[in-house]
Amino acid sequence: MSIETINRELLTLQERLDHVAAKAVKTDAGDIDFSGVTVYGDISNSAKAERFIADQKQFAELLNRRAVLGAMAEVESWRELAEESKALISGSGSPRGDLATRLAVALKGAPAGSVQGVSFAPLELKALMTTSAGYPPETLRSGRVEVTPTRPTLVMDLPPMIRTVQNAFKYVRESTFTNAAAEVAEGGAYPEASLAYTEVSEPVQKVAVNIPVTEEQLEDDPAVEDLIRARLSEMIRQRLDSQLLNGNGTAPNLRGVRNVSGINAVSQGTDTVLDAIYKGIVACRTTGYAQPDAIVIHPTNLQAVRLAKSTDGQYLFGPPSSSLTMPIWGLRVVETSAIPAGKVVVGDWANYSALAMRSNIDIQVGYSGTGFTAGIKTIRMDLRAAFAVFRPSAFAEVTLA
Structure with missing residues (x-):
């Protein structure tokens, strides 16, 4: 399941959970009355409670799954960048993407054949990859949509x-x-x-x-x-x-x-x-x-x-x-x-x-x-x-x- 699919499912679950939170009423006896909840259809109060608990569990599982997928994607991105950097440092690879562009700009104007290899000090490489002028980390938008506050229908x-x-x-x-x-x-x-x-x-x-x-x-x-x-x-x-x-x-x-x-x-x-x-x-x-x-x-x-x-x-x-x-x-x-x-x-x-x-x-x-x-x-x-x-x-x- 992709992160985009997980985000869509989280949005649907969030809408249902918000509806239940707005319509469920705590009784004087301390129980929860789900009679005003309509998103689960015409079923019993206990059945609605079970559906509500199931939705909460599924929401938590999807959040965990999205976090794992995001972490895996970030690790893979850094692995590819590390391999590319290693190849450039040793002179055995050809520059690609943004890193290649930055190298071309840095070496622009050098006499032909004057550059046989490129070496970077560890601190220089770290600065290149983490500053605002370097490789920007990928940031995914969350699935949350904060809607305009509106009056509850009571x-x-x-x-x-x-x-x-x-x-x-x-x-x-x-x-x-x-x-x-x-x-x-x-x-x-x-x-x-x-x-x-x-x-x-x-x-x-x-x-x-x-x-x-x-x-x-x-x-x-x-x-x-x-x-x-x-x-x-x-x-x-x-x-x-x-x-x-x-x-x-x-x-x-x-x-x-x-x-x-x-x-x-x-x-x-x-x-x-x-x-x-x-x-x-x-x-x-x-x-x-x-x-x-x-x-x-x-x-x-x-x-x-x-x-x-x-x-x-x-x-x-x-x-x-x-x-x-x-x-x-x-x-x-x-x-x-x-x-x-x-x-x-x-x-x-x-x-x-x-x-x-x-x-x-x-x-x-x-x-x-x-x-x-x-x-x-x-x-x-x-x-x-x-x-x-x-x-x-x-x-x-x-x-x-």
Whole structure:
């Protein structure tokens, strides 16, 4: 296996390991929950853990193999150079390559036949081969590609994911519930209740992106296509992640939870941040009769909470040596810059929302416009999904001062 092949395999493994590191969650019991990991397909949690361990072992083995191959190549290079130098010193060989060129320059202008042999002192030969003017050592580029830091996609993990085969996700919401139940005397008339239902339709929308790449780039470095696929996929996921919170519902946008009519609204006013968040939780419980399971908050707002101290200077959420993972009012905290600073969303995502997938991420490669005659291919990627908030009153948006 060549070093180039090893580098390509290392890049693929690195992308998988990075995905697992971002999606695996440590549970309260100290176990690792791999349910959010998708790169291994639809398999059990234990099977994903085994695949993850196997990938780590393979990554370490490939690193060792690459180091050995690199060392062998360097030894062979120096062996050839030593043989060439020995031949030149003894006068039994003919100069080649860069060393021959340097000798020709050094001897330029000497009378014909005046040079019968060349001798070098050991220190002179060492200086010739190691200084910047001498033989440069071969340096191979590592297989690591440091990509632009991007926001993790965390909101997508909150709503349950379901399938739809239509161009819209429809469900029925009870719009009227009049409870007329009452005590009735013998022979008295029964009170009449009232129920009404409304069909709600959430259109399936497309999130898409494309990038042009020359044929030469794809042919000369096969790892480029894998890198582009991973980055375009991240772009799609980031956009969908933001839409679940902030989409305005105007086609082709999804309608994010913050723009759903009927969610609770709480303002901080003179309350502390923690008090305002708790009032949002209570609003979900008293108007939506729901039990919120997550709090979505911007990092700068969470920073203020984490650094809050008591009157005697003690951190309310524990000393700096404690875990960075901290629940607020017993709920999971999702720290993301996808939500604007000054806004907090609490809600019962698991029971009263759903991400309906019409199609998973799909990738196509082809020619666009003059791309065929220019030798430029276009890689495009998209997914189609709808987002539903079944019970708006199960959510609350808290506006901080």
